[in-house]
Amino acid sequence: MDGTFSDSFKTVNGHAIEEDQDSLKQVGSFFPKFDSTIQLLNQLINSYDINKSLNEEESKVRAAYGQIREIILPYLEQPYLLDPYLEKLILPVIEKLRTDIKIIFQSNNQIELLKNYQNRNYLYKYLYLLTNVRGYKTILKFFSHEVNDLESTINFLVLNIENLQYCWETKYILLIWLSLIFMIPFDIKNVDSSADNEESMINKIMRIAKEQMSSAGKEQEGAALLISRMLLRKDLHQTELPNYIKWSIDQLNSTENIFLRKGILISLCNIYKQGLRDYILPLANDTLPIIHLFDDERFNTNSLLKKLLIKLAQRIGLCFLKPKIAKWRYKRGNRFLSDDLSVNVNNNSNNEDDDNEDDDEEEEEEEEIPECLEEIIEILLSGLKDKATIVRWSSAKGIGRLTQRLSKELAADIIEVVISIFSENTLTTGDSKESIEQVDISTVSDDTWHGACLALAELARRGLLLPNRLSIIIPWTIKALTFEQQKGSFSVGSNVRDAACYVCWSFARAYEPKIMKPYVNDMAKALVSLSVFDRELNVRRASSAAFQENVGRQGLFPHGIDIITKADYFTVGNRNECFKTISVDIANYEEYMYSMINHLISYSVIHWDQAIRELAAESLGMICKKDISYTENNVIPRLVTIANSTELNERHGALIALGEICHNCYIDISQSNDHWWTENQLNNIIKPISNILPQYSTLYLTSFGSEIALQGICFFITKLSEIKWPKEETKRWEELLLLSLERKEIVIQNLAIEGTKQYYDKYLISDTQLQNFIGKLDFAMDPIVRSGYSRTLSILPHNILVDHNDKIFNAITKICFYEENGTNNDVESRKYAIQALTNFTLNSNLTKEQYYAVIDILFNGMKDYSIDNRGDIGSIVREQCMKSFEVVIPFGTFNDFIDNSSLYIQVINELLQQCVEKINRIRVVACKTLIKLIWENNPKIPDGVIPKIELLENAFLSGDVDFRYVNTNDLYERLVPLIIIPEFRTSILTGLVVSVGGITESLVRDSSTPLLKFISVLPKDNMIINDFMDSLLSIFANYLNDDRVTIPLLMVLDLLLSSNSFEKLQDNEYYEKIFENIKHVIFKSKNVKKLVPAIKTFCGLLSQNISETLKHNIMQRLLSYLVHPFPRIRKLTAEQFYLALINIENKKVLLEFNEDDFELNDDDDDNDNDDFEFEDEDENTEKAKNILLQTNWNMGLAQIKPIRNSLYELLNITPPKTVKLNN
Amino acid sequence: MGLLTILKKNKLKEKEIRLLMLGLDNAGKTTILKKINGEDISTISPTLGFNIKTMELDGYKLNIWDVGGQKSIRSYWRNYFEQTDGLIWVIDSADRKDRFELCKKELLSLLKEERIAGASLLIFANKQDLPSALSKDQIQEFLELDTIESCHWNIQSCSAYTGENLVKGMKWITNDIRSRIFLLD
């Protein structure tokens, strides 16, 4: 909402207060940053000196202000914590501002001074910040109020406005400051120095304030405040106030400026709030017509304007009534503590004798009630039903305040109207509790009910609802506690429920236990259900608070304390817990159990939100178990009716609830008895329930919404199968399960599989059906269907799997593979096939041969890197394979299938590779699987099989990390060192390469850092850099034609070369091999992604310690890329080549320098030759470098070729046979 | 626009203060509450109770929560509508040595709770009418109250029987809270 109405709701920048946070944690009781705030404040103050025209850079001032703001803003939550410091935070600022204002006032060159004034605005911003956090009233107390500031301040305000200094905070602060000064009694004539022909000071300030009042910003409020305070002055009200009211009425009726309308209303509200009754009462009749603007369309479309009108109506109304508090009100009798306790021990006010008092007072209460009060109250009452919350609140408050000043009879009328709001638009049959309970609220408005609740709470709080009305009010309140209306895919009404809780809370505080006694039980039950079953957190909390307050004040709530501790502010925060644990626990109290069951059936089971229906079913199941005969007689019949309703959600909720309930009630007996039901149960429970499904129409099962229906149905069948429902009563079940099995929604398929598992476990599957299932496992079938049946087959009862082992095994294995050139290579179905195969493996007396076939399939699946528009979608197959290894390997160990331990090593290798690959999800699964396999599973991998297990232990187990949350950086730091283990080296490197050579910056950083670190410490533990190279080369060999690996590998090589990682490599044959491999990889490739790192790597190789032949060959290659069809490649080659040449030179110089230094004799004759040629070569290289650098490689190939060709000679490179030099 | 924003404002406007009364059982919490509420103190049964009483002091409305001997105050510390401003810890000054130890332990663990930071703490050294009662200074020393830094605290000797110093203590805590929550005007 708009936050510019200072008096109604404190703006908190629209957030914070309602959130669930322990605000104490955020703001301590102190102001720890006080000192630094003062420092910053001094910085603000000293950033400008009007005398010396010293002016610090504005950006610094802004920064200081920003810091202060950061410190102060958190106090929005508990602003009073600032109070002890306010004086020190405000006084120096005010002092400074006053002086400035005075100096400017006396200056001849005001405008000039103002120009320099920028920095000062930050002090005003600062003061505004404080008013925003703590409220202007409190802050204003610290402002100076001296009459002789008046003229200079007005002058300064005018100056600011006229010179368009746009800093609204400055204007606002000046306006409220002036409003303060105007509260001092002084004679205006004495202060007004304006000449006779000039505008008088009052006129001037009125004019300015009126102008500012139509602004859209905060100035408006300041101006309205100023006007109202001025006009309420003793020396002005008589002359000015009537004029102003007249002006206001004219403006409100005519102006199109919505801001002006708002400003005027604010000022009028202020006037009627602050004005002495003697001043304003005479004008009230004239002002009154304004409130009828409430129905004017220029007003009633804007909720802020409406709210102001309501407020005004209330204040005019209060002004008509003498300020007194109704004697007739219900007083709970709070005791007044005085110093001498013994004195009022006797006249303990707890013994009420209201009635007597009332009679006494009634006489002198006789007072003329102006007729217009009716108009006012009418508007307030209609405001209660407004669609804007702020209007409703204002109306409720207004009604409370006015009623407090009315006679008992009049008040009773108002209360009657408030109560009647509930029954508006309903077919209420009477005032009794039962008839209210039955009222259909679908035709009423949530706004109306919310308004009525707020009004009730306001009235109760003030003791204005006399106990005799509670018998009708409380049933309505309880009704409101469950108010909810569905509007399409959402619902309204949580605000009504919230407010109704507030009403209950207020009642607890307002009435004596003896008065509440008749209602306590109903209220307690309703509140308890709401605390644990409401969908909304705030309602659960509000309800729990209302319950708590009632227990503490009324003491009559059954098991109150116990429930308070179970369902408190904190615990009701978790909705799952509420439904699954807390409610079930509380339901042990009979007093609450049945009302809870009723609440679940009436509201939660049929809720619009599926999550609530599911929770409700679960909760209901657990609670109903506590009283089976009640459940059979009351709950089940109700649910059967609901399950046959036409509402989709209701049917779904009722079905799953019936499933849960029957399961919970009969699971125990059905375990020990296959035929557990009595004749009675068969007829009254089982048959009605069994009749539900056969009646569902096909349309319902296939059309829109059927996905929800089928979920319910599958769940229902699962639960009933589990308790061995009579076979004759399972009509249609199989059909419905198979229908669901073929649905594309995975939730349904999952539920259907659970269903078939239970179903076929209890009711045998026929051979034809089995054959039918197997037939569905074919590439010709839709992948969804394939998945559904493969999964279902795999979880059939053990004996079926054993009896049909071959057929099923073959059918499943067939669809685990990627079908070359197949059209149905759906990755998900492959995943599910592998999952099915895994289930089958564990449960079907597999042969050793079959076992190895399974293992092969898993290894094969680990190589699945299929890609589609979702990216590396093969990852879901790999993920499944890893999960399968986790169970299949121990299974093999257990059955003595594994007679060669190399299998274990191979599996570990596969997993290690995945541990360091690109996708986080996969890394997590890999790490967890590995940990399970090596250290947790039973049986474990046999001792001694895994080499260097202590290193693995260190990587995976040290520090007890949870790999789900470990950060990437840490993960790679842990795993990269495992490269040291020869058995695992190549796998880890293969995985690592795709991470290090990837394109995700953070991943590249996190993975490359440990890798470079690792290489830099080689040799270590028998591993030398050569071993590393061997491993890299073998990756090349393994993946020569696989871009997924080769591209990152090239990137890695480039990285390693450019970071000088091969410094210690002696054997330069490796470089030749790398060169050969790269040549192969990029052969005829037009893939820029590949060419770029390849060229960079070539250039990187040049500056290594390589043979002349290799150098020659590389350069030859590079030269050919200078005439590549892509200009981008040409440019890159030229640039990289150039850099490489420089690099080579630098190395040479360094080398010579070293040689001289140590006087190393080199016997190599070649060296002399080199020396000899050096000069010449040097010159040519220089030329070549220039050509590389200066040629525009974007030119056409025809132009470039000759240039390129010239390089062969300069660099002394033999052109390849394909190149003809002299063309 | 939620209810809470409005309630918060109401609370400030209506000058309400919420106090939690704690201490070992038998310390005299319920008796103190009854005494200051002007009720008959001769009929107190030591049940596990929970009682909220409202009384007025210097224009402030004190809502005092006596949660009996319950183990955890978590459930009472705050709710949707309000939270606690101050704690009153009641001690039986004539208690046995081991009970004092227990009292110290419980008080310390209470003070460790993050939520009490920012609240005011009044300690009533009750039952001063008994000859064996320790003085408030002795108690202060034994409980090492001077080490408390997490909140404002004060110890007050009193007797629920005679009513001595009860109001004085209540005044202190009200004032302390007021100076934090309501600008003294």
Ligand SMILES: Nc1nc2c(ncn2[C@@H]2O[C@H](COP(=O)(O)OP(=O)(O)O)[C@@H](O)[C@H]2O)c(=O)[nH]1
């Ligand atoms: N002598 C004496 N006894 C007290 C005083 N206050 C409470 N008691 C007694 O101590 C016992 C426990 O009091 P009670 O208020 O129930 O303690 P609670 O468990 O803290 O609520 C009761 O027998 C009281 O009569 C006191 O100031 N002086």
Ligand SMILES: [Mg+2]
């Ligand atoms: Mg007690």
